[in-house]
Amino acid sequence: MLEQTKKQVGLYGFTGCNGDQLTIIHSEDKLLEFFQSAQIQSFSLAKSDNVESQLDIALIEGSISNHEQADLVKSIRSRTHYLVAIGNCSCYGGIQAMDLGAKGWDQRFRTVYGDGFLNSRTPIESKPVDVFIDVDFYIPGCPIDADQFFYCFSHFLRDSIPVFPDYPVCADCRWRENDCLLLKGILCVGPLTAAGCKARCPSHNLPCLGCWGPMQEANVSAEFQLLKDKGFSIEEIKRRFRMHTGSGMMKPLKKILGAL
Amino acid sequence: MREIIVEPLSRVEGEGGITVRIEGSKTKEVSFDILEGTRLIETLVVGKTPAEDVSITCRICAICTLSHRYAALRGCEKALGIQVPPKVHWMRTLMHMGEFLESHSLHVFVLALPDFLGYPSAIAMADEYGEEVLKALALKKYGNRIMEVTSGRMIHGENPTVGGFGKYPDKDVLLDIQKQAQQMMEFAIYGAELVAGLDVPSFFESETSFMCCEPGNGEYGLVGDEIRISNGEVVEAGAYKSLTNERFVPHSAAKHCYYKGKPFSVGALARLNNLGNRVKDQAGELYKKYYSDRWLKNPVFNNLAQAIEIVWCLEQIPRIVDHILEIEQDPDIIAPGQKKGEGVGAVEAPRGTLYHSYRIADGLIAEANFIIPTGQSLADIERYLGMAVKGLMEQEADDDTIQRMCEIIVRAYDPCISCSTHSVHIDRRAS
Numbered sequence: 267m268l269e270q271t272k273k274q275v276g277l278y279g280f281t282g283c284n285g286d287q288l289t290i291i292h293s294e295d296k297l298l299e300f301f302q303s304a305q306i307q308s309f310s311l312a313k314s315d316n317v318e319s320q321l322d323i324a325l326i327e328g329s330i331s332n333h334e335q336a337d338l339v340k341s342i343r344s345r346t347h348y349l350v351a352i353g354n355c356s357c358y359g360g361i362q363a364m365d366l367g368a369k370g371w372d373q374r375f376r377t378v379y380g381d382g383f384l385n386s387r388t389p390i391e392s393k394p395v396d397v398f399i400d401v402d403f404y405i406p407g408c409p410i411d412a413d414q415f416f417y418c419f420s421h422f423l424r425d426s427i428p429v430f431p432d433y434p435v436c437a438d439c440r441w442r443e444n445d446c447l448l449l450k451g452i453l454c455v456g457p458l459t460a461a462g463c464k465a466r467c468p469s470h471n472l473p474c475l476g477c478w479g480p481m482q483e484a485n486v487s488a489e490f491q492l493l494k495d496k497g498f499s500i501e502e503i504k505r506r507f508r509m510h511t512g513s514g515m516m517k518p519l520k521k522i523l524g525a526l
Numbered sequence: 527m528r529e530i531i532v533e534p535l536s537r538v539e540g541e542g543g544i545t546v547r548i549e550g551s552k553t554k555e556v557s558f559d560i561l562e563g564t565r566l567i568e569t570l571v572v573g574k575t576p577a578e579d580v581s582i583t584c585r586i587c588a589i590c591t592l593s594h595r596y597a598a599l600r601g602c603e604k605a606l607g608i609q610v611p612p613k614v615h616w617m618r619t620l621m622h623m624g625e626f627l628e629s630h631s632l633h634v635f636v637l638a639l640p641d642f643l644g645y646p647s648a649i650a651m652a653d654e655y656g657e658e659v660l661k662a663l664a665l666k667k668y669g670n671r672i673m674e675v676t677s678g679r680m681i682h683g684e685n686p687t688v689g690g691f692g693k694y695p696d697k698d699v700l701l702d703i704q705k706q707a708q709q710m711m712e713f714a715i716y717g718a719e720l721v722a723g724l725d726v727p728s729f730f731e732s733e734t735s736f737m738c739c740e741p742g743n744g745e746y747g748l749v750g751d752e753i754r755i756s757n758g759e760v761v762e763a764g765a766y767k768s769l770t771n772e773r774f775v776p777h778s779a780a781k782h783c784y785y786k787g788k789p790f791s792v793g794a795l796a797r798l799n800n801l802g803n804r805v806k807d808q809a810g811e812l813y814k815k816y817y818s819d820r821w822l823k824n825p826v827f828n829n830l831a832q833a834i835e836i837v838w839c840l841e842q843i844p845r846i847v848d849h850i851l852e853i854e855q856d857p858d859i860i861a862p863g864q865k866k867g868e869g870v871g872a873v874e875a876p877r878g879t880l881y882h883s884y885r886i887a888d889g890l891i892a893e894a895n896f897i898i899p900t901g902q903s904l905a906d907i908e909r910y911l912g913m914a915v916k917g918l919m920e921q922e923a924d925d926d927t928i929q930r931m932c933e934i935i936v937r938a939y940d941p942c943i944s945c946s947t948h949s950v951h952i953d954r955r956a957s
Binding site for chain 1: 534536537538540541561562563564565566567568569570573574578581582585586587588589591628632636640646647648649650652663664666667670678679680681682683684685687691692693
């Protein structure tokens with residue numbers, strides 16, 4: 267009877283490093299449980315016998331960087347009840363979208379590939395998946411955190427919606443009694459970044475790079491001013507703000523700077 | 527016309543495919559296609575600091591994240607004239623071995639082994655090979671733990687940075703890692719024996735060339751400033767372009783690498799073929815027991831070579847931990863003394879030699895070039911695929927058999943396709 271109620275789940279990787287699917291594979295103890303808890307219909311990084319059918323839950327890793335991927339992600343959307351973006355590339359476009367909105371992608375493409383690009387795909391500048399389809403839930407991180415993922419996934423299996431912390435990395439950092447790197451004059455974007463990573467970098471005496479994406483209520487202009495007062499150049503601040511979440515930082519930066 | 531198209535190819539990292547087109551009794555096309563989306567990482571690091579570059583380029587790939595980070599660190603530090611102290615060196619060696627254990631055990635036991643035992647996945651193998659699957663996962667987990675302890679996270683850990691480490695692990699954690707290496711040994715040897723017992727078909731065998739880092743001091747190792755080629759030549763890593771001449775070939779979307787006009791292979795098999803007689807202890811015993819001249823002709827032995835490297839890593843780890851613990855004082859991160867320079871960092875990624883080349887000006891990356899292992903082996907992969915298809919046609923094999931053999935060959939190389947988008951790279955100076 268339980269067999270019949272198992273959710274049909276598909277995992278799909280688009281453009282990125284596969285780090286989010288790999289985080290799931292890396293959860294050795296939970297991996298077999300993960301495969302038993304649901305009907306894993308498609309997970310081509312892990313298995314060969316994939317079935318492309320109607321799904322209850324689709325988990326999407328990676329950004330969309332060609333027309334073919336855009337078509338595929340739309341077709342997945344059309345046959346799934348619930349769709350979750352996992353990882354920074356899927357949620358925000360990832361590092362490959364750090365310059366999104368700034369001009370020059372065509373030129374950069376030619377710099378790397380010349381005019382000789384013969385791949386059967388039609389490339390576009392990398393974008394987050396929600397540019398193309400509706401996303402029901404976002405699990406950010408570069409890569410995602412296994413604990414956060416399994417917490418969310420067990421909610422999805424029971425048709426409930428997980429609750430995420432609404433505070434930045436700084437809160438996690440404080441709980442770990444780390445010294446504040448900003449006070450030491452180090453460019454840290456912890457105040458702008460959603461919690462979930464267990465403040466890993468500041469706990470290693472290294473600045474937060476923002477790989478969890480922006481915290482929704484963050485005061486971007488205050489951090490911008492603070493860093494400027496500490497002597498960092500606008501160029502430097504902008505670069506760091508955009509590195510992991512180019513698309514997520516477009517709006518607030520435009521507000522502060524006018525142009526990107 | 528018969529067409530066998532495998533897309534996406536499962537149980538490999540990234541989006542790739544195999545295309546075989548047969549007309550009558552002739553093969554019209556055999557290709558291994560890189561279908562991964564474009565990311566333009568080499569242009570994204572321009573204008574970034576070396577520390578930022580390291581954080582960006584490790585994200586080229588999740589499986590070999592620390593190899594990318596290590597190659598980037600070596601390239602940037604060479605360009606900036608930074609020489610790291612011994613404790614940093616040993617920590618990096620340990621993190622690199624953690625990645626080899628993670629990547630090799632994932633590839634050998636989870637991704638490749640199901641082909642030979644006739645299963646769609648390692649999960650499906652669990653009923654009959656439950657203990658093997660669990661122990662392989664435990665070995666992988668151990669590799670992951672080393673990566674987490676040394677780099678700060680299983681994937682894309684930021685702790686190894688330009689000039690050193692943000693933080694050093696506690697002594698008891700390192701001692702535990704040391705102890706665990708010995709506990710993992712029994713299964714690692716059993717695993718190598720298991721892989722050695724698999725039937726490796728021989729009908730597509732043909733000699734090729736192999737390249738890997740020359741670690742120096744007559745030792746086996748995973749980094750080096752020179753590259754050793756199987757014909758006996760040793761070349762400076764800085765001259766990587768002459769080793770990896772990239773060019774377009776008419777039948778394929780991806781650019782291929784050739785050395786002196788011929789395809790070559792990189793990876794565990796290349797390392798053991800070039801340096802295997804330097805391997806000592808139990809790994810050395812396994813090498814001696816199973817090495818044959820078929821290793822020079824058949825890429826499928828890469829699975830066994832990786833299994834032997836797992837044993838080698840487990841034997842090295844306790845010694846490396848001792849080296850780290852011998853130095854009590856944690857060194858500070860070394861700041862660069864200069865703001866410009868050029869440097870090439872070469873390391874062995876689990877699947878072969880990886881180059882990160884930089885020009886730095888005003889403290890920022892001015893130019894970057896990355897040559898990744900799968901791209902270097904690509905021409906050889908297709909050559910072996912072509913020979914396998916031809917051989918199977920002579921045996922009048924059906925499509926399923928041809929597909930299965932092609933997948934075994936491609937998977938044996940442990941291709942990393944996220945990295946391989948670069949294999950369509952154009953040499954800017956040549957264009």
